[in-house]
Amino acid sequence: MILLRHTVCGTLRGARNLSTRASAILSALDIPVGAAELPGVYDGQWSGSGDVLESVCPTTGEVLARVRSATPHEVHEALGKSKEAYLHLRTVPAPKRGELLRQIREALSAKRDVLGALVSLEMGKIKTEGIGEVQEFVDICDYAVGLSRMMNGRVVASERPGHTILEVPNPIGVVGVLTAFNFPVAVYGWNFSLSVAAGNANVWKPSPSTPLCSIAVTKIIARVLEKNGLPGAVSTLITGGKDVGEAIVASRDVPLVSFTGSEAVGRVVGKAVQSRFGKSILELGGNNASIVMPDADMPLAVPAVFFGAIGTAGQRCTSTRRLYLHRAIAPKFLDTLQKLYATISVGDPLVDGTLLGPLHTHAAVGIYSDAVDRLRQSGAEILTGGRKYDHASLSQGNFVQPTISVPKTTDPADMIWSTETFAPILNVGLFDELEQAIEWNNAVPQGLSSSLWTRDVRNVGKWIGPEGSDAGIVNVNVGTSGAEIGAAFGGNKSTGWGRESGGDAWKQYVRWSACTVNFSDAAPLAQGVDFST
Secondary structure: OEEEOOOOOOEOOOOOOOEHHHHHHHHHOOOOOOOOOEEOEEOOOEEOOOOEEEEEOOOOOOEEEEEEOOOHHHHHHHHHHHHHHHHHHOOOOHHHHHHHHHHHHHHHHHOHHHHHHHHHHHOOOOHHHHHHHHHHHHHHHHHHHHHOOOOOOEEEEOOOOOEEEEEEEEEOOEEEEEOOOOOOOHHHHHHHHHHHHHOOEEEEEOOOOOHHHHHHHHHHHHHHHHHOOOOHHHEEEEOOOHHHHHHHHHOOOOOEEEEEOOHHHHHHHHHHHHHOOOEEEEEOOOOEEEEEOOOOOHHHHHHHHHHHHHHHHHOOOOOEEEEEEEOOOHHHHHHHHHHHHHOOEEEOOOOOOOOEOOOOOHHHHHHHHHHHHHHHHOOOEEEEOOOEOOOHHHOOOOOEOOEEEEOOOOOOOOHHHHOOOOOOEEEEEEEOOHHHHHHHHHOOOEEOEEEEEOOOHHHHHHHHOOOOOOOOEEEEOOOOOOOOOOOEEOOEEOOOOOOEEOOOHHHHHEEEEEEEEEOOOOOOOHHHOOOOO
């Protein structure tokens, strides 16, 4: 384990005594560093007079900003302005909306590195991952620019002479996007880009613990909207807690709600939206597994598992949480993996070379500790990790040791295997036959990402076929984590069945109409029905 310390420790004297490390990033993104409080609501104008949210740096414990969230009245007003913005945007031709997204892409790209640094500062992921997250927003804008000219319906043959049937997509209205702390920029980007291409206005309710990322992104988008004479409420921001989320989810003016978060909250959101016959996109728990066969390419598989388990300190929806090793290669694989764990560089995520930053909150440290305690109490063997770092230089942050454990049982119904812990804990089980490993992979409630390491095409065929993985992401010789934007992203079962980003995901952001057009001089009925007098 290598310690990487903070490179900037000074402070600027002001209303919040903000560190130079933080103030340089915020200033570059036009976020006032001297203000006692920041407005957290944007619907064409900045406001906010509700509860105060604190943005806390997980690396140092420093309070980065205090943000005024929305009152119930401000939520109501913002939703109203979003609906008005939709009525305007839906009349803009789709390729013109694509040009808008191209300009937003350019504006985001110009601020990519500093916005990525803000992700590292506020969320805690390492610098390269923070920049990569912003790049995802840039990439999905590129995708949506092209999509704006290809959001096609279909022509369907009619059984009636002189008739044709069209399947026509149109904008759906206002889209509510409720995002989680672990991807405070990219997930809004996935939704916003496709939604705007489709002609919708958007209401963003970010995690209460990452308001600065949402404010910075909203400022960038708002400038482009203003430059093009479009209402700011095309991209409305409403920061707040549970009450704000509930108001958006309950609103009949929001026909589509995209929610990223826990299975427990997702179940509530799904029921609430369905109760008013709205649509929902749910991206919930992961609990992802990698399976390693004896013929696997070990120099590829070991680093991929290493990144999958430790990247973002185990706080990705696609993080590798279960590792199933063929018994024949398990000792060698684990020995190599443990040696990699011993080299991990931990510290300030803004320092080049850091590979492990902090967990996002102090509460997350408690969840990690409780999970490790359960493993120990159950008789699991802890191969490495299992506690907080005790170095003085890390004492102000939420730093925990990446953990590898070998539980006593491989029963997938056991809580150790069936419950997702959002922390860098990797549980290992040994198998003898691929069919056994696939059964374990599929036996948990979640179904987001999965990975098989093999060079045998017969194993590949089984893995990606009807007898294989039941997850939404089924990889071969690629880790569970780090999806590209071109394919639809999402999972099955208790992960929620939602799909975002590429592929056919755009079809969720429109309402579909079947339009039968009669261009003949007769009006025959379908199925040969005769209703003449």
